[in-house]
Amino acid sequence: MSVSAPTRKETTGAQxxxxxxxxxxxxxxxxALIVVVVFFSVANEDWLTIVNYTLIAAIAxxxxxxxxxxxxQVSLGIAFFMAIGAYTAxxxxxxxxxxxxxxxxxxxxxxxxxxxxxxxxALVGALVGPTALRLKGFYLGIVTxxxxxxxxxxxxxxxxxxxxxxxxxxxxxxxxxxxxxxQNTVFGIALTSGQQFFLLILPILALSALFVHNVMxxxxxxxxxxxxxxxxxxxxxxxxxxxxxMGAFILSSFLAGxxxxxxxxxxxxxxxxxxxxxxxxxxxxxxxxxxxxSIWGSILGAAFVFALPLxxxxxxxxxxxxxxxxxxxxxxxxxxxxxxxxxxxxFEPGGLIxxxxxxxxxxxxxxxxxxxxxEPAEITDLPSTSDAQLDVxxxxxxxxxxx
Amino acid sequence: xxxxxxxxxxxIALGCIFALIGLGFxxxxxxxxxxxxxxxxxxLVGAYIVSAGVFEWHIPFFLALLLGITVTVxxxxxxxxxxxxxxxxRPVFSILMITIGLDIVLRTIVIVRWGSNxxxxxxxxxxxxxxxxxxxxxxxxxxxxxxVTVLLCAALFYFFRFTKYGLAMRATALDQEAALAVGIxxxxxxALAWGIAAAIATIGGVFxxxxxxxxxxxxxxxxxxxxxxxxxxGLDSVSGAVVGGIIIGLAQxxxxxxxxxxxxxxxxxxHEITPYIIMILVLLIxxxxxxxxxxxxxx
Numbered sequence: 001m002s003v004s005a006p007t008r009k010e011t012t013g014a015q016x017x018x019x020x021x022x023x024x025x026x027x028x029x030x031x032a033l034i035v036v037v038v039f040f041s042v043a044n045e046d047w048l049t050i051v052n053y054t055l056i057a058a059i060a061x062x063x064x065x066x067x068x069x070x071x072x073q074v075s076l077g078i079a080f081f082m083a084i085g086a087y088t089a090x091x092x093x094x095x096x097x098x099x100x101x102x103x104x105x106x107x108x109x110x111x112x113x114x115x116x117x118x119x120x121x122a123l124v125g126a127l128v129g130p131t132a133l134r135l136k137g138f139y140l141g142i143v144t145x146x147x148x149x150x151x152x153x154x155x156x157x158x159x160x161x162x163x164x165x166x167x168x169x170x171x172x173x174x175x176x177x178x179x180x181x182x183q184n185t186v187f188g189i190a191l192t193s194g195q196q197f198f199l200l201i202l203p204i205l206a207l208s209a210l211f212v213h214n215v216m217x218x219x220x221x222x223x224x225x226x227x228x229x230x231x232x233x234x235x236x237x238x239x240x241x242x243x244x245x246m247g248a249f250i251l252s253s254f255l256a257g258x259x260x261x262x263x264x265x266x267x268x269x270x271x272x273x274x275x276x277x278x279x280x281x282x283x284x285x286x287x288x289x290x291x292x293x294s295i296w297g298s299i300l301g302a303a304f305v306f307a308l309p310l311x312x313x314x315x316x317x318x319x320x321x322x323x324x325x326x327x328x329x330x331x332x333x334x335x336x337x338x339x340x341x342x343x344x345x346x347f348e349p350g351g352l353i354x355x356x357x358x359x360x361x362x363x364x365x366x367x368x369x370x371x372x373x374x375e376p377a378e379i380t381d382l383p384s385t386s387d388a389q390l391d392v393x394x395x396x397x398x399x400x401x402x403x
Numbered sequence: 404x405x406x407x408x409x410x411x412x413x414x415i416a417l418g419c420i421f422a423l424i425g426l427g428f429x430x431x432x433x434x435x436x437x438x439x440x441x442x443x444x445x446x447l448v449g450a451y452i453v454s455a456g457v458f459e460w461h462i463p464f465f466l467a468l469l470l471g472i473t474v475t476v477x478x479x480x481x482x483x484x485x486x487x488x489x490x491x492x493r494p495v496f497s498i499l500m501i502t503i504g505l506d507i508v509l510r511t512i513v514i515v516r517w518g519s520n521x522x523x524x525x526x527x528x529x530x531x532x533x534x535x536x537x538x539x540x541x542x543x544x545x546x547x548x549x550x551v552t553v554l555l556c557a558a559l560f561y562f563f564r565f566t567k568y569g570l571a572m573r574a575t576a577l578d579q580e581a582a583l584a585v586g587i588x589x590x591x592x593x594a595l596a597w598g599i600a601a602a603i604a605t606i607g608g609v610f611x612x613x614x615x616x617x618x619x620x621x622x623x624x625x626x627x628x629x630x631x632x633x634x635x636x637g638l639d640s641v642s643g644a645v646v647g648g649i650i651i652g653l654a655q656x657x658x659x660x661x662x663x664x665x666x667x668x669x670x671x672x673x674h675e676i677t678p679y680i681i682m683i684l685v686l687l688i689x690x691x692x693x694x695x696x697x698x699x700x701x702x
Contacts, residue, residue, distance in 0.1 A: 068496065072494070072496060074495070074496050074499055074500075131683070131687060134686075134687075134690075135686060135690065136495075137495035137496070137499070138438040138495060138499060138638075139634075139686065139690065141438075141499055142438075142630050142634065142682070143682075143683065143686060145627065145630070146630075146631075146676075146679035146682060146683060149675065149676055149679055150676050150679055150680070153670075153672055153673065153675060153676045156670070156671065156672060157669075157670030157671060157672070277624065277627075281503060281507065284500060284503065285504075285507070288500055288504075326515065326518070327515050331511050331514055331515050334507055334508075334510075334511040335507075335508060335511045335512070335515075337507065338504050338505070338506075338507030338508035338511060339504070339508055340504075341500060341501065341503065341504030341507070342486055342501055342504040342505065342508070345490070345493075345497050345500060345501045345504070346486060346489055346490070346501070349497065
């Protein structure tokens with residue numbers, strides 16, 4: 001999204017990669033690790049399910065953010081690429097059929113089908129990209145939207161792979177007899193299915209986030225944002241527009257494919273109509289509510305959009321869906337995030353992350369004026385509050401320099 | 404042959420509905436360069452209010468229709484005034500997404516109020532009435548769809564061509580700054596565009612509901628088929644929306660009529676994606692559509 005002010009100082013990339021980072025960063029990381037470990041040991045299966053779905057959704061939201069947030073290309077087609085990943089996983093990793101009517105499966109290891117899910121989705125992205133990316137703005141949005149409908153038709157008819165309208169089961173990650181859907185013992189510790197998935201998904205999300213973070217600090221990442229902020233300007237600066245857009249599209253499809261495979265694998269059973277437009281739009285909602293062009297924003301947004309209804313259901317706060325009206329958890333959630341899309345785009349285009357940064361900046365300002373001793377001089381590099389609203393992508397780096 | 408003529412007739416009737424929906428999109432786009440993703444949900448709200456008015460609140464059809472139009476026009480105007488007017492100058496992505504936000508809110512309200520199960524469609528004429536000529540059935544509702552579309556198009560043509568506000572709207576579409584300079588009130592123009600689009604959406608929604616005898620929340624997706632229609636016609640061309648709508652409707656109904664002969668190749672439900680395939684082809688070959696201005700940028 002090209003909300004960044006054109007005069008904004010480009011800070012990303014100026015800083016050399018720091019392997020160890022500052023002390024405060026270490027403290028934050030350790031705290032995060034402690035939270036993870038505590039959650040892991042005390043949470044029951046219900047909570048693990050909620051968190052696992054959120055983490056999977058965060059991977060896809062991150063993928064969408066690469067394309068829509070960092071590169072500014074509207075996409076409503078993320079569900080399609082997730083489906084491609086899921087069905088690649090099903091075809092490669094599914095149990096070989098015993099009767100003729102069962103969908104195909106080659107029974108390969110998940111070490112093979114999980115990367116393949118991402119790669120095939122990326123390849124499909126590379127195939128569709130040249131056609132779709134010739135168009136801009138609304139047109140790209142409408143084309144990616146039609147991708148979802150065309151995909152639904154293909155998936156409903158490709159019975160051999162998708163199981164047709166009845167759907168199919170999806171493979172569970174396994175090492176030999178060590179299958180993630182059963183309780184297993186590792187080094188004398190008994191792990192439930194939810195815990196094993198958690199231990200699988202969290203590192204994948206962390207790796208994806210680290211990868212995206214580093215890409216955005218590289219030449220390619222700067223090209224992405226240049227394309228978003230001003231295409232003509234980017235082209236004049238020597239950015240190959242087509243290459244940059246294709247790069248973002250392929251990376252985005254790859255992450256969506258991985259997330260789709262994990263989602264289907266964790267759900268175990270998916271019908272083709274699950275990969276619909278509403279599913280796509282939920283991810284759009286996630287990145288707008290969480291934070292456009294922000295890694296933490298993708299994760300927060302995914303938690304907001306995908307975990308909230310599960311949490312409401314967990315506490316049985318609202319009656320289940322009946323088909324004849326009444327407020328269900330999904331409806332309440334949709335109302336909230338639909339409304340929040342409007343509110344955030346109007347007043348805080350940076351989403352929850354933007355809101356957090358703005359309040360942080362306010363807090364520091366307050367400390368500087370009211371506190372004793374003052375803050376280090378680097379703090380003056382912080383974007384002003386009005387900048388923080390516009391500056392949605394890169395103030396993380398600025399902030400870290402100040403911290 | 405009678406079968407083919409039957410399909411063509413049904414296709415034109417369906418195409419007229421797409422044309423009505425597409426008109427709403429292109430009037431808003433022409434006036435303010437905004438693609439309103441919530442158009443389908445305005446249609447949904449309108450059609451639900453008309454149905455609920457007749458079957459739930461027991462008021463006469465035309466009163467219910469008036470109520471539906473009033474409510475959708477109010478939603479459109481409020482959204483334009485409270486939300487979109489603050490978004491002027493913001494990137495396409497944000498504006499598109501904010502209409503998606505409205506879309507989500509409206510659809511959810513409909514689901515919460517009336518549920519996701521279908522409710523019957525309200526109609527001022529018997530759904531099965533009509534007459535036969537040479538083995539071809541001409542349904543009363545299809546004929547009315549075509550008549551109303553023609554009348555509305557004529558009225559819009561008159562409005563754009565011969566009235567002061569129509570001229571103001573055309574001027575704004577042509578050059579916003581110049582229009583401002585000669586004293587045209589842009590806000591009135593935007594409000595008019597949203598009002599007209601919302602009213603047409605309700606009428607289109609009522610006909611769409613009658614066409615399938617019932618209405619459920621997925622109708623918002625059917626309304627998305629107006630996208631292929633307006634892209635085929637040219638996004639900023641009002642007459643293009645009508646021609647595009649009829650072509651898309653024809654293509655869909657004729658495909659649906661003959662696809663069973665090719666079921667082993669095409670599988671089921673091919674007619675649901677023919678509009679999108681046509682649209683992608685149009686975008687590849689002639690992205691500005693049949694009647695649009697040549698300004699779509701390509702790499």
